[in-house]
Amino acid sequence: MDTLKIYAAMALASLRARLEYKVAFFAFLFAVIFFYLAQLGALLVVMVRFKEINGWDMGQMAFLFGLLTFSQGFAALFFNGLANFDRMLIGGEFDRTLVRPLSPLAQIIVSKFEVSTVAHGIIGSVALYYGAKLSGIHWTFWKAAALPAVIFGGVLIQGGIRLAVTAVAFWTLKNESLVHTVVFSGKEFVVYPITIYNDGIRFFLTFIFPLAFVNFYPAQYFLDKRGETLFHPALQGLTPLVGVIVFSLSLWAWKAGVDHYQSSGS
Amino acid sequence: MTPGLFLKFAVTSFRKEITYRFDYLIMILNGFLYVFIFTSLWRSVFTSAGGTFGGFTKEGIISYTIVAMVVRISFSMDDGVIPGKVRDGSVALDLIRPVSFQMMNLAQNAGYSAFHITARGIPILIVSGLLFGLHVSAGSLPASVVSLALSYLILFLLNYSVSLLSFWFIDVFPFILLKYGLINLLSGGLLPMDFFPASIRGWLDYLPFQHIFYSPAVIITGRVAPEHAWGILASQAGWVVALWIVSALMWRAGSNRLVIQGG
Amino acid sequence: MVEFEVNSPVIEAVGLKKEFSVSEQGKGFAGAVKALFSTKKRIVRAVDGVGFSIQPGEFVGYAGENGAGKSTTIKILTGILVPSAGTATVRGVVPYRDRKANAANIGVVFGQRTQLWWDLPTSDSFEMLRAIYRIKRGDYADMMKKLSDVLDLGPLMSVPVRKLSLGQRMKCDIAASLIHRPKVLFLDEPTIGLDVVAKENIRQFLGEINRTEGTTIILTTHDMNDIERLCARLIILDKGRVIYDGLTEGLRQRFGHEKVLEVEFDGRSPAKTALPNLEIVAENGSKISFKYLEDGRSGGLAAIIGKLAADFPVKDILVREPSVEVIIRSIYEKTVSLPPYDGQK
Numbered sequence: 050m051d052t053l054k055i056y057a058a059m060a061l062a063s064l065r066a067r068l069e070y071k072v073a074f075f076a077f078l079f080a081v082i083f084f085y086l087a088q089l090g091a092l093l094v095v096m097v098r099f100k101e102i103n104g105w106d107m108g109q110m111a112f113l114f115g116l117l118t119f120s121q122g123f124a125a126l127f128f129n130g131l132a133n134f135d136r137m138l139i140g141g142e143f144d145r146t147l148v149r150p151l152s153p154l155a156q157i158i159v160s161k162f163e164v165s166t167v168a169h170g171i172i173g174s175v176a177l178y179y180g181a182k183l184s185g186i187h188w189t190f191w192k193a194a195a196l197p198a199v200i201f202g203g204v205l206i207q208g209g210i211r212l213a214v215t216a217v218a219f220w221t222l223k224n225e226s227l228v229h230t231v232v233f234s235g236k237e238f239v240v241y242p243i244t245i246y247n248d249g250i251r252f253f254l255t256f257i258f259p260l261a262f263v264n265f266y267p268a269q270y271f272l273d274k275r276g277e278t279l280f281h282p283a284l285q286g287l288t289p290l291v292g293v294i295v296f297s298l299s300l301w302a303w304k305a306g307v308d309h310y311q312s313s314g315s
Numbered sequence: 316m317t318p319g320l321f322l323k324f325a326v327t328s329f330r331k332e333i334t335y336r337f338d339y340l341i342m343i344l345n346g347f348l349y350v351f352i353f354t355s356l357w358r359s360v361f362t363s364a365g366g367t368f369g370g371f372t373k374e375g376i377i378s379y380t381i382v383a384m385v386v387r388i389s390f391s392m393d394d395g396v397i398p399g400k401v402r403d404g405s406v407a408l409d410l411i412r413p414v415s416f417q418m419m420n421l422a423q424n425a426g427y428s429a430f431h432i433t434a435r436g437i438p439i440l441i442v443s444g445l446l447f448g449l450h451v452s453a454g455s456l457p458a459s460v461v462s463l464a465l466s467y468l469i470l471f472l473l474n475y476s477v478s479l480l481s482f483w484f485i486d487v488f489p490f491i492l493l494k495y496g497l498i499n500l501l502s503g504g505l506l507p508m509d510f511f512p513a514s515i516r517g518w519l520d521y522l523p524f525q526h527i528f529y530s531p532a533v534i535i536t537g538r539v540a541p542e543h544a545w546g547i548l549a550s551q552a553g554w555v556v557a558l559w560i561v562s563a564l565m566w567r568a569g570s571n572r573l574v575i576q577g578g
Numbered sequence: 579m580v581e582f583e584v585n586s587p588v589i590e591a592v593g594l595k596k597e598f599s600v601s602e603q604g605k606g607f608a609g610a611v612k613a614l615f616s617t618k619k620r621i622v623r624a625v626d627g628v629g630f631s632i633q634p635g636e637f638v639g640y641a642g643e644n645g646a647g648k649s650t651t652i653k654i655l656t657g658i659l660v661p662s663a664g665t666a667t668v669r670g671v672v673p674y675r676d677r678k679a680n681a682a683n684i685g686v687v688f689g690q691r692t693q694l695w696w697d698l699p700t701s702d703s704f705e706m707l708r709a710i711y712r713i714k715r716g717d718y719a720d721m722m723k724k725l726s727d728v729l730d731l732g733p734l735m736s737v738p739v740r741k742l743s744l745g746q747r748m749k750c751d752i753a754a755s756l757i758h759r760p761k762v763l764f765l766d767e768p769t770i771g772l773d774v775v776a777k778e779n780i781r782q783f784l785g786e787i788n789r790t791e792g793t794t795i796i797l798t799t800h801d802m803n804d805i806e807r808l809c810a811r812l813i814i815l816d817k818g819r820v821i822y823d824g825l826t827e828g829l830r831q832r833f834g835h836e837k838v839l840e841v842e843f844d845g846r847s848p849a850k851t852a853l854p855n856l857e858i859v860a861e862n863g864s865k866i867s868f869k870y871l872e873d874g875r876s877g878g879l880a881a882i883i884g885k886l887a888a889d890f891p892v893k894d895i896l897v898r899e900p901s902v903e904v905i906i907r908s909i910y911e912k913t914v915s916l917p918p919y920d921g922q923k
Contacts, residue, residue, distance in 0.1 A: 054709070062698060076486070080496075084492045091500050103359050141691055147658045148658065225338065234348050234349065245356055312662075
């Protein structure tokens with residue numbers, strides 16, 4: 050409890066540090082929202098012209114996008130401290146975390162407050178709300194209960210992937226492109242229903258790089274899209290479990306990375 | 316600036332890019348990933364739409380996507396250089412160099428892009444072409460080369476102008492993000508202008524963005540016949556001139572400001 | 579946790595080794611392209627059998643050229659790196675095995691990188707550290723008062739760290755590393771980039787902390803004046819090995835045979851050939867500096883001065899002891915050779 054308080058104080062300090070530059074804070078927030086709206090604009094143009102993508106209409110696509118972006122926002126809130134970790138490692142800031150009587154990972158997580166979190170939260174919740182409304186989801190008790198669990202699983206999956214990819218820096222030192230590719234470009238895959246891809250990629254996004262559990266499979270459940278079951282219908286309910294597995298594996302990879310750094314780092 | 320000096324700047328930044336092997340392989344993967352996602356998307360929606368849409372055939376849109384994406388990847392530029400120089404004051408050193416700042420930056424960007432063209436663009440083009448099918452118009456070759464050169468200049472001048480804003484603003488990253496948002500949506504890099512509603516498309520003709528990726532891609536893939544390409548090239552050239560004047564004025568105002576205020 | 583005994587060494591290092599593998603890249607364009615495909619690695623032994631033991635309250639200088647293994651040893655002792663071989667204990671704790679327990683016992687200052695919160699007022703950083711090291715309010719207030727009195731931190735507390743000068747920031751950084759009253763303080767280049775006055779302030783403060791708090795201090799620096807002023811004991815590293823471990827003054831006594839004789843002539847200065855036994859090291863107008871080797875062959879200092887004064891119009895004579903810096907430089911340049919180091923002081 051005491052330790053949590055220390056981390057909370059450090060997280061608050063990061064937020065205060067960020068708010069020292071108020072103009073930059075809001076300019077950045079505005080720009081990030083604009084950037085995502087432009088991206089959504091492209092999707093909107095496609096939806097207006099083609100009406101649907103592989104059987105997913107406008108509302109369903111919005112819901113799919115909302116699930117992704119909303120959980121991405123939460124994942125960013127907790128894990129964006131890992132951004133530019135390779136620079137922390139090369140610049141020696143990581144060493145500093147090792148000479149303090151706290152967990153290095155926790156110190157890194159609270160070391161930065163990421164503005165884009167707010168943007169993701171705003172865009173994600175708006176998309177989720179309108180997606181649910183437009184697609185006329187038939188809400189049941191179970192669906193309402195499942196939503197937070199799915200978000201939780203999605204956060205763990207995205208955060209876990211981020212953590213694992215960041216840990217690669219312990220071996221390669223520079224991993225900016227990898228983080229960019231896996232964390233930012235990788236999620237472009239699941240902006241669209243994964244049924245548009247060939248079998249190999251569907252398998253990849255389900256069993257190897259399980260981003261499809263962030264939005265595609267749970268969306269099938271919420272939207273009652275029973276006609277297009279992929280692999281097995283049970284996958285639609287596995288998001289929280291997949292999240293826990295991915296995150297555990299990532300934590301293990303991170304610890305292995307720290308060990309490697311301490312025994313062979315320079 | 317002499318060609319030799321231009322080359323030296325270009326080679327230096329090329330070398331800088333190639334240093335990290337692992338990063339390089341990942342960058343190829345990153346570029347290919349976008350080509351894959353969008354060709355999959357178009358194949359899916361074009362199949363549902365019956366094979367042709369908005370003047371594109373399924374093969375046509377896939378060729379368009381490959382070309383536009385490869386050009387986009389090849390034309391990577393480093394946005395951080397000028398803001399970084401202004402922030403740490405080293406831009407003052409460039410002021411006293413007997414070379415044009417704009418040309419020097421163009422040279423450095425050319426080296427940076429030369430790396431991305433040879434090391435990323437070409438491999439991705441070959442692999443994508445083999446996997447997804449690529450049709451280009453042989454008769455359009457001269458027009459294609461000119462169009463690519465002009466589109467490179469337009470993109471460079473846009474990036475350069477936004478970077479120059481760092482003379483007036485401490486943090487230009489929001490502007491860079493805004494620029495990327497506009498380019499993603501309006502340049503034809505992700506989706507061709509033909510898919511926009513006619514009412515919006517009329518407005519887009521007043522902006523330079525579609526001349527970055529859309530114009531060269533439609534010329535290269537032969538969607539615009541070679542004999543009709545000249546009009547497009549003329550408007551591209553017009554935008555180059557306009558943006559060159561704007562950025563030159565910005566540089567003059569910005570560097571004066573720096574000299575007067577002493578950074 | 580191991581109970582620490584007062585009379586045992588506070589730091590004990592035995593046979594520390596640390597190996598790194600580095601990939602090689604050739605020069606030029608071809609080298610860069612080749613590096614894309616080759617994975618040629620080379621093993622570098624940064625620390626190669628380092629051992630020493632340090633008693634509580636010692637102020638030890640840790641010197642060596644770049645790449646001699648100084649930073650790597652410090653990183654092992656602070657728990658950042660695990661040695662490839664050998665053992666280390668700091669106050670009875672093995673730093674790389676029990677990192678957090680060790681971290682609570684030590685203070686660390688990395689000269690080039692601040693540990694303070696860059697964008698926040700300085701006082702916020704101290705408050706954060708109070709929380710991180712779980713310092714009781716009363717203890718914190720006492721130590722804070724002591725640090726502010728000596729270092730005059732008061733006016734700096736409300737200023738954001740990014741607006742501090744380098745000297746001010748270093749003062750705050752050192753204070754921050756001491757706020758939890760560590761028994762051992764590691765300082766890595768604390769005076770780098772500082773002006774003369776700031777350096778002097780920092781030195782005075784470190785000396786005082788060492789005396790009044792009994793803090794054991796290990797100081798790595800390029801500035802031999804730091805070591806001459808502060809460190810009674812000096813450990814010198816070269817290529818990952820200890821080549822000297824003993825009194826700082828002892829180094830001068832053992833290797834300070836070379837003295838510099840600074841002579842100012844009145845008008846006419848002697849031709850070089852007139853002084854066959856003396857090597858000229860500097861010439862500045864009528865002032866000439868000679869190197870004088872106390873080896874009995876030059877015929878004694880008095881004889882030389884007598885001869886100079888008799889033959890030439892001498893206005894002033896100054897005999898300079900060599901600085902530790904000069905001695906160490908001559909050790910590296912191999913103009914002075916050390917007997918093989920046997921592990922004894």
